[in-house]
Amino acid sequence: MSPEPRLALSKPVSDEVRKTTCYMCACRCGIDVHIKDGKVRYIEGNRDHPVNKGVLCAKGSAGIMQHYAPARLSSPLLRTGPRGSGQFKAISWDEALALAVDWMGEVRARDPKKLAFFTGRDQSQSLTGFFAQQFGTPNYAAHGGFCSVNMAAAGIMTLGGGFWEFGSPDWDRTKLFVMFGVAEDHDSNPIKIGISKLKSRGARFVSVNPVRTGYSSIADSWIGIRPGTDGLLVLSVIHELLKARKIDVDFLVRYTNAPWLVVDAPGTAEHGLFARDDEGKALVWESVTEREVANGTKGARASLSGRYQLEDGRFAVPSFQLLAEKYLDDRYAPDLAAVETGVSADVIRGLAAEIARVAFDESIEIAHPWTDMNGERHASFIGRPVSFHAMRGISAHSNGFQTARAIHVLQALIGAVDCPGAFRFEPPYPKPVEAHPTPHGKAEHFGSNKPLSGPHLGFPRGPEDLLIGPDGVPNRIDKAFSWDAPISAHGLMHMVIANAHAGDPYRIDLLFMYMANMAWNSSMNTAGVIKMLEDRDEATGEYVIPKIIYSDAYASEMVAYADLVLPDTTYLERHDCISLLDRPISEPDSVNDAIRWPVVEPDRDVRGFQSVLIDLAGRLKLPGFVDSRGVPLYKDFADYIVRHERRPGIGPLAGFRGVAGDRVGRGASNPDQLKRYIENGAFFSAHIPLEAQFFKHANRAYQDFAVKMGFFDTPQPVTFQLYSEICQKFRLSAQGLREPVAPETHRERLEMAFDPLPDWCRPLEEAGVDRAEFPYHAVTQRPMAMYHSWGSMNAWLRQIHTRNVMYVPGAICDEVGLSTGDWAWIISHHGRIKVEIARSDAVNRDTMWTWNAIGKRKGAWGLSNDAPESNRGFLLNHLIHELLPPKGDGMRWSNSDPVTGQAAWYDLRVRIEKAEPDEVSRPTFAHVGRAGSTHPSPAELRYGQEWSE
Amino acid sequence: MTMLPTLPTPKKLGLVIDLDVCVGCHACVISCKEWNTGGYGAALSDQDPYGSQVSGTFLNRIHTFEVVPEGGEVVGEAGDARIVHFPKSCLHCEDASCVTVCPTGASYKRSADGIVLVDEDKCIGCGLCAWACPYGAREMDLAAGVMKKCTLCVDRIYNETLQEIDRVPSCVRTCPANARHYGDFADPTSKVSMMVAERGGIDLMPEQGTRPVNKYLPPRPRKPLASTLPLAENTDGAKGFFAWLDGMLDRI
Amino acid sequence: MHPAPSIILFTTLSGLGYGLAAVLGFGLLDPSAIATKFAHILALALIAGGLVSSTLHLGNPQRAWRAFSQWRSSWLSREGVMAVLTFVPLGINAIASVWSGRYLPLPGLIGAVFCGVTVYCTAMIYASLRSVQAWNTEWTPVSYLLFALAGGLVLASFFSALGGNAYPLLPLLTAMAIGAAWLAKAYWWARLRAMAVLSTPETATGLGAIGKVRLLEPPHMNGNYLTNEMGFRVARKHAARLRQIAVISGGVLPALLLAVLALSGDISGAPAVAMSGVAVLLIFGGTLVERWLFFAEARHSVMNYYGS
Numbered sequence A: 001m002s003p004e005p006r007l008a009l010s011k012p013v014s015d016e017v018r019k020t021t022c023y024m025c026a027c028r029c030g031i032d033v034h035i036k037d038g039k040v041r042y043i044e045g046n047r048d049h050p051v052n053k054g055v056l057c058a059k060g061s062a063g064i065m066q067h068y069a070p071a072r073l074s075s076p077l078l079r080t081g082p083r084g085s086g087q088f089k090a091i092s093w094d095e096a097l098a099l100a101v102d103w104m105g106e107v108r109a110r111d112p113k114k115l116a117f118f119t120g121r122d123q124s125q126s127l128t129g130f131f132a133q134q135f136g137t138p139n140y141a142a143h144g145g146f147c148s149v150n151m152a153a154a155g156i157m158t159l160g161g162g163f164w165e166f167g168s169p170d171w172d173r174t175k176l177f178v179m180f181g182v183a184e185d186h187d188s189n190p191i192k193i194g195i196s197k198l199k200s201r202g203a204r205f206v207s208v209n210p211v212r213t214g215y216s217s218i219a220d221s222w223i224g225i226r227p228g229t230d231g232l233l234v235l236s237v238i239h240e241l242l243k244a245r246k247i248d249v250d251f252l253v254r255y256t257n258a259p260w261l262v263v264d265a266p267g268t269a270e271h272g273l274f275a276r277d278d279e280g281k282a283l284v285w286e287s288v289t290e291r292e293v294a295n296g297t298k299g300a301r302a303s304l305s306g307r308y309q310l311e312d313g314r315f316a317v318p319s320f321q322l323l324a325e326k327y328l329d330d331r332y333a334p335d336l337a338a339v340e341t342g343v344s345a346d347v348i349r350g351l352a353a354e355i356a357r358v359a360f361d362e363s364i365e366i367a368h369p370w371t372d373m374n375g376e377r378h379a380s381f382i383g384r385p386v387s388f389h390a391m392r393g394i395s396a397h398s399n400g401f402q403t404a405r406a407i408h409v410l411q412a413l414i415g416a417v418d419c420p421g422a423f424r425f426e427p428p429y430p431k432p433v434e435a436h437p438t439p440h441g442k443a444e445h446f447g448s449n450k451p452l453s454g455p456h457l458g459f460p461r462g463p464e465d466l467l468i469g470p471d472g473v474p475n476r477i478d479k480a481f482s483w484d485a486p487i488s489a490h491g492l493m494h495m496v497i498a499n500a501h502a503g504d505p506y507r508i509d510l511l512f513m514y515m516a517n518m519a520w521n522s523s524m525n526t527a528g529v530i531k532m533l534e535d536r537d538e539a540t541g542e543y544v545i546p547k548i549i550y551s552d553a554y555a556s557e558m559v560a561y562a563d564l565v566l567p568d569t570t571y572l573e574r575h576d577c578i579s580l581l582d583r584p585i586s587e588p589d590s591v592n593d594a595i596r597w598p599v600v601e602p603d604r605d606v607r608g609f610q611s612v613l614i615d616l617a618g619r620l621k622l623p624g625f626v627d628s629r630g631v632p633l634y635k636d637f638a639d640y641i642v643r644h645e646r647r648p649g650i651g652p653l654a655g656f657r658g659v660a661g662d663r664v665g666r667g668a669s670n671p672d673q674l675k676r677y678i679e680n681g682a683f684f685s686a687h688i689p690l691e692a693q694f695f696k697h698a699n700r701a702y703q704d705f706a707v708k709m710g711f712f713d714t715p716q717p718v719t720f721q722l723y724s725e726i727c728q729k730f731r732l733s734a735q736g737l738r739e740p741v742a743p744e745t746h747r748e749r750l751e752m753a754f755d756p757l758p759d760w761c762r763p764l765e766e767a768g769v770d771r772a773e774f775p776y777h778a779v780t781q782r783p784m785a786m787y788h789s790w791g792s793m794n795a796w797l798r799q800i801h802t803r804n805v806m807y808v809p810g811a812i813c814d815e816v817g818l819s820t821g822d823w824a825w826i827i828s829h830h831g832r833i834k835v836e837i838a839r840s841d842a843v844n845r846d847t848m849w850t851w852n853a854i855g856k857r858k859g860a861w862g863l864s865n866d867a868p869e870s871n872r873g874f875l876l877n878h879l880i881h882e883l884l885p886p887k888g889d890g891m892r893w894s895n896s897d898p899v900t901g902q903a904a905w906y907d908l909r910v911r912i913e914k915a916e917p918d919e920v921s922r923p924t925f926a927h928v929g930r931a932g933s934t935h936p937s938p939a940e941l942r943y944g945q946e947w948s949e
Numbered sequence B: 001m002t003m004l005p006t007l008p009t010p011k012k013l014g015l016v017i018d019l020d021v022c023v024g025c026h027a028c029v030i031s032c033k034e035w036n037t038g039g040y041g042a043a044l045s046d047q048d049p050y051g052s053q054v055s056g057t058f059l060n061r062i063h064t065f066e067v068v069p070e071g072g073e074v075v076g077e078a079g080d081a082r083i084v085h086f087p088k089s090c091l092h093c094e095d096a097s098c099v100t101v102c103p104t105g106a107s108y109k110r111s112a113d114g115i116v117l118v119d120e121d122k123c124i125g126c127g128l129c130a131w132a133c134p135y136g137a138r139e140m141d142l143a144a145g146v147m148k149k150c151t152l153c154v155d156r157i158y159n160e161t162l163q164e165i166d167r168v169p170s171c172v173r174t175c176p177a178n179a180r181h182y183g184d185f186a187d188p189t190s191k192v193s194m195m196v197a198e199r200g201g202i203d204l205m206p207e208q209g210t211r212p213v214n215k216y217l218p219p220r221p222r223k224p225l226a227s228t229l230p231l232a233e234n235t236d237g238a239k240g241f242f243a244w245l246d247g248m249l250d251r252i
Numbered sequence C: 001m002h003p004a005p006s007i008i009l010f011t012t013l014s015g016l017g018y019g020l021a022a023v024l025g026f027g028l029l030d031p032s033a034i035a036t037k038f039a040h041i042l043a044l045a046l047i048a049g050g051l052v053s054s055t056l057h058l059g060n061p062q063r064a065w066r067a068f069s070q071w072r073s074s075w076l077s078r079e080g081v082m083a084v085l086t087f088v089p090l091g092i093n094a095i096a097s098v099w100s101g102r103y104l105p106l107p108g109l110i111g112a113v114f115c116g117v118t119v120y121c122t123a124m125i126y127a128s129l130r131s132v133q134a135w136n137t138e139w140t141p142v143s144y145l146l147f148a149l150a151g152g153l154v155l156a157s158f159f160s161a162l163g164g165n166a167y168p169l170l171p172l173l174t175a176m177a178i179g180a181a182w183l184a185k186a187y188w189w190a191r192l193r194a195m196a197v198l199s200t201p202e203t204a205t206g207l208g209a210i211g212k213v214r215l216l217e218p219p220h221m222n223g224n225y226l227t228n229e230m231g232f233r234v235a236r237k238h239a240a241r242l243r244q245i246a247v248i249s250g251g252v253l254p255a256l257l258l259a260v261l262a263l264s265g266d267i268s269g270a271p272a273v274a275m276s277g278v279a280v281l282l283i284f285g286g287t288l289v290e291r292w293l294f295f296a297e298a299r300h301s302v303m304n305y306y307g308s
């Protein structure tokens, strides 16, 4: 026996560790990038980081392969062949910027709305939005409209902040966690850390999801619901809770609008609105003195039920009376709900009972005194340790706004909002609707060579805030904030190309896009959108959408459709700012923001897009980006991060402000700020004092903290809006009772959708097609190891999901005679795809599913033309249309939530037919030329071989 | 070194995999790949990385199984069929058949801590050890022509240039769901030993006689909601409800 | 298991070679005949060729010498050591025959025994793997040995006919050996069919207590080293057909030819050479198919994780 070999066990991992922020998804974890010989040796999670606490997901660890992917673009490109051909010539940055300024400047002077600027999941909306506002086009939004605006809008309008990025479950204290429709979400590492933690404590995890993979696979209880019916399930639970009197009356009186008086004057313009005093404060009924008083009057004992005559003679009822009457109705009884939801009545009752038991019999207490906004002292924080979380399984339905509202109402009814053990807000949320701007883009808001008079996006308080012309014609290209989608707080990016192509409401001259793969996976009806991008005006021979400027970092499908390509760096090569002005990464106990910085230098002729945008703004001499003499204010994005101020003392970053770097939140700009961030691990974290950690919506200490931090200039407490007056205002317009009056065509739809108390109705596509002809649902899920289309250029990640199959429930397989490996046609009202299937029994009986965005177009992403992604993989998007099937009157509505414009990806109804086996999935697409990459794709990779001895 | 250590190793280092919390995220798969592709031995190569036949060497892989109880049918709540995400890497077996078959002595089990390793300088790439391993824990690197396998991150766990807290395998450190635990199974008081005792940790394919060191914690039984005691209902309708409500308000 | 051509060729060729060498070692052929000299050379060539082909699949053949070191535990190492050792007596035999037309009983018998031991080692490489239940039986070495013997005898019959001094007993012996080899194989197959499966997806995952275990998603969508190496599966119908071909070509036909040769008694010269030559080709082909099936029909326990 020879002796065991001696191993070098203590080799240093790298020459240097550079700490920055991951970008492989929107979770924004802290990473330690190990650099060896100038190359990336290893990426691991930053243990000190508030988001991921040291862990890292598959995508994050695969950052190496993303950073060195052959699909990286390497210089600005000008299109030379027809759109889609992938024929470009490399040009210099000077040429590219001059061309862009030429195109953009001309539009700005002539008619700024002819430029539409839309961005993807870029996480820099505070800059892109500011740019668009200074440019002056009303047509700006990020991707939220096709992503999760239902979640955001319902959350803000109900609680002042919803799930998504506004809060999270109290992972350390919750005893019952109910999750709706989540496969992965933005908070992907915290959710995994959290679920594991709560399970190890013996807390119970319930997942409501038609598919039982991922998180659902480890749930203690899985509710395999039929898609689009969660609203009914939740309302049925509310029905049960009300019947059993399991509600937190004290919480309702203190923190919600349950006691607010609703005017009862049918047929008038005030019906269903809150009775208010002269200052606009809502009135409640003081039941001891039997008179109306303003909400918040000290010592008042507000009534929650009854019908009262006000001093002005009108009648009014507490909103809670309306709520209770509505949900106690038997149409929400479990036995009825079971029919639609596919969830047995016993399970619905069991869920309600479990929620009630944990909320009320297992309440917890943190013995720490605090003071509420009325000046009342409380000895402790009482917690109802039931927490909820929901995402796109709820929001990507046309009834998602109301469903998300229903979940929030449920939370408030049991007093489980921002208390120990429940869902808790993450600063700067909660933030009442009133603290958000109203949308800007009315005719008087913009014009030639001037900035838009205010931010594009916000929350209309009523129909009077819509961005429409005299005949109700939408002002915006995406028809956001029009009768089609009145509260489209994030715009409708998924409608931009279709509307611009149809010239409805008008044509545009220049489409400027950043980081959104609209020619592929982020569009509905992908083939149709490709055609629209390729379509030419017969008269002029010019493209119907004449000019497209696009910024991407990689050779995506969309690059092939751009006329001018501005190549971005990878996330390891540029400055980025994860700002509290934008999409925060705070935790319930801490206020956090972060940066990225160039931890490696680019080896190609590429520039960070934000710096390019600032450069363009300077050349266009946009106010806010140049001084009074027209000299650019900022050298680049790093300079902007440090010196830009939104309000005095408030800049993109909250940490290390002030000349000495010792100020937090508010303070003068600090030239060393970025250095301090880098030293601190590329993030900043301020702890919230314990006294301010709960009931933030009504906690004096928190509100003071928020003002001190600069979230607000005055306290902004939130009263939870169970009953939505804003919705009622739209309803009144739909009933012809309120100005502006809704057009006839929209009335029925608005009346149904804008119920001031959340209600459930069938998703629009399901209601619009023959349910027997299309008996099943088809949905996608996020694969944990892939981020949309980016993952496929990554040599390590693509091995996990080289292609996708359709998972079909066993019962359907048996009926249609399918087994794993067979091929089938999946057919919707809009199209058909031919794909390979696999049997699955752990899924709702009526629902088939596949992974999202695995299918790729031939030629894109630096992959060979025979890559399985393009030959065997497929997109479900080919079955989803951006419009609903025509109604009797020939009118085709957008396939979106009628309240928010949220794209209804998951309303899809299909049927399935067995097909002959095939070599390739259908439809097939011509290949796009390989755009502009100078990096050949090697035949073999041996990354790191040079470091092995 | 092809003989196994004659005495039980004083330490038995290995992993516990908790199937009750693994969500199948593949984080450990990629973390393992990136750690090991610049670390111990030859790089973990990928063939045809951007083409149709893409396939590379991995030391840890996640399988997804569907488990259908006999007679189980899919019902509203929690259909009885469940999904289990199943990570698999080398189990560092006590009777490692991969070691004894190795003709060159490249494969060996360390006598100090029981880690099973391949000395790549000796490996001829015959592939026999991969055949002998019942678990599929060894993969030949096609570029280097040597056998690769989980090293239990031997170049991390003893690495004095790392902070103490980081001297754990890459996959363990990265797992977001905390489904992977590393420790010494020879010590009955170690965290891993206690977890195994408490949760009924199991061996994979005990019938293969390999006596794996790594243990798997089975998924906990699920808790059906349907059997929760329903709420006591009041049948006195809305009127009764508002009367109750008034009573509640009086008490506030 | 994936039937790797180099390994199939190796076990078949070296089996024939060792079989022939063993027959020569027993002195069953006229040592002075030219044909016998050729037989010696062919035996060595087959063995050497087999060994060379077995190194074709090595990742690092330049280190192959290291494979002699682990004879205490590794059957592969033992096989290597034995192969080399066996060359010594076989070489002496061959030299004696080629140079001086003599048969040396002691090295001859030692060589024959060594041949048997080497073939046994080869077989034990497979038979010792519990992970491949089909192989993990004493019938594996038995059939390997009998196939080597039968193949060697067929070759010997051919050379004996070629040398013109046909032992009438030899073809008879050969036919019997062929029968024995296939009988052993029949046992092997019967066991394969009847055996209670040792490892299942349920034992592989430990999830059997919950229910029936089925792969939903493989860890990587394309194949990997393991599935390429061990994921081979031959369709049952296909296997049955191949078995028939193997039995007929490698068993029935050569046995018949040799039986006719033995029983007729007076076939000699060219017809005898032709008949035994055809038998050689038949048994070679039949054994190749049998070896192919030996791999293709064997299921590796790792496939419990890969859904087949």
Ligand SMILES: Nc1nc2c(c(=O)[nH]1)N[C@H]1C(S)=C(S)[C@@H](COP(=O)(O)OP(=O)(O)OC[C@H]3O[C@@H](n4cnc5c(=O)[nH]c(N)nc54)[C@H](O)[C@@H]3O)O[C@H]1N2
Pocket (backbone or CB within 6 Å): A120, A121, A143, A146, A147, A148, A514, A515, A516, A517, A518, A521, A522, A523, A551, A552, A553, A554, A555, A556, A557, A558, A568, A569, A570, A571, A609, A780, A781, A787, A788, A789, A790, A852, A853, A876, A877, A905
């Ligand atoms: N069927 C179906 N379709 C869907 C969904 C679904 O669930 N089902 N989900 C929808 C949702 S929620 C979303 S958010 C969309 C997402 O859809 P997209 O936002 O289009 O998703 P990505 O594929 O990530 O595309 C973004 C583009 O950004 C580029 N990019 C990556 N990194 C950088 C960088 O550093 N700089 C620049 N400039 N560009 C970069 C990528 O190369 C890619 O071309 O998909 C939607 N589409």
Ligand SMILES: Nc1nc2c(c(=O)[nH]1)N[C@H]1C(S)=C(S)[C@@H](COP(=O)(O)OP(=O)(O)OC[C@H]3O[C@@H](n4cnc5c(=O)[nH]c(N)nc54)[C@H](O)[C@@H]3O)O[C@H]1N2
Pocket (backbone or CB within 6 Å): A025, A026, A121, A147, A148, A180, A181, A182, A183, A184, A185, A186, A187, A188, A208, A209, A210, A211, A225, A226, A227, A228, A229, A230, A390, A391, A392, A393, A394, A397, A779, A780, A781, A782, A783, A784, A785, A786, A787, A788, A849, A906
């Ligand atoms: N790894 C990874 N992480 C990502 C992304 C990614 O591409 N990859 N994308 C990011 C983006 S842009 C987004 S928007 C988020 C989205 O994160 P998720 O919200 O997790 O998005 P989806 O994968 O669309 O998951 C929706 C889930 O809802 C289920 N579902 C569908 N219909 C219904 C229904 O009617 N009711 C219920 N209860 N469930 C339903 C589906 O089965 C699926 O499990 O993820 C972000 N995080």
Ligand code: SF4
Pocket (backbone or CB within 6 Å): A022, A023, A024, A025, A026, A027, A028, A029, A052, A055, A056, A057, A058, A059, A060, A061, A188, A189
């Ligand atoms: S979840 Fe993963 S991809 Fe997203 S930021 Fe964190 S480590 Fe990166």
Ligand code: SF4
Pocket (backbone or CB within 6 Å): B089, B090, B091, B092, B093, B096, B097, B098, B099, B116, B132, B133, B134, B135, B136, B137, B138, B149, B210
């Ligand atoms: S799991 Fe396989 S490779 Fe690892 S020690 Fe056991 S037999 Fe050897």
Ligand code: SF4
Pocket (backbone or CB within 6 Å): B101, B102, B103, B104, B105, B106, B107, B118, B122, B123, B124, B125, B126, B127, B128, B129, B130, B146, B147
């Ligand atoms: S492949 Fe290498 S480690 Fe495995 S048995 Fe052969 S020589 Fe030993």
Ligand code: SF4
Pocket (backbone or CB within 6 Å): B031, B032, B033, B035, B036, B059, B060, B089, B090, B149, B150, B151, B152, B153, B169, B170, B171, B172
């Ligand atoms: S211990 Fe190390 S080598 Fe083994 S699977 Fe984990 S990361 Fe990979």
Ligand code: SF4
Pocket (backbone or CB within 6 Å): B021, B022, B023, B024, B025, B026, B027, B028, B029, B062, B085, B087, B174, B175, B176, B177, B178, B179, B180
């Ligand atoms: S990292 Fe953890 S949760 Fe993810 S697959 Fe690996 S073991 Fe499972």
Ligand SMILES: [Mo]
Pocket (backbone or CB within 6 Å): A146, A147, A148
């Ligand atoms: Mo999204």
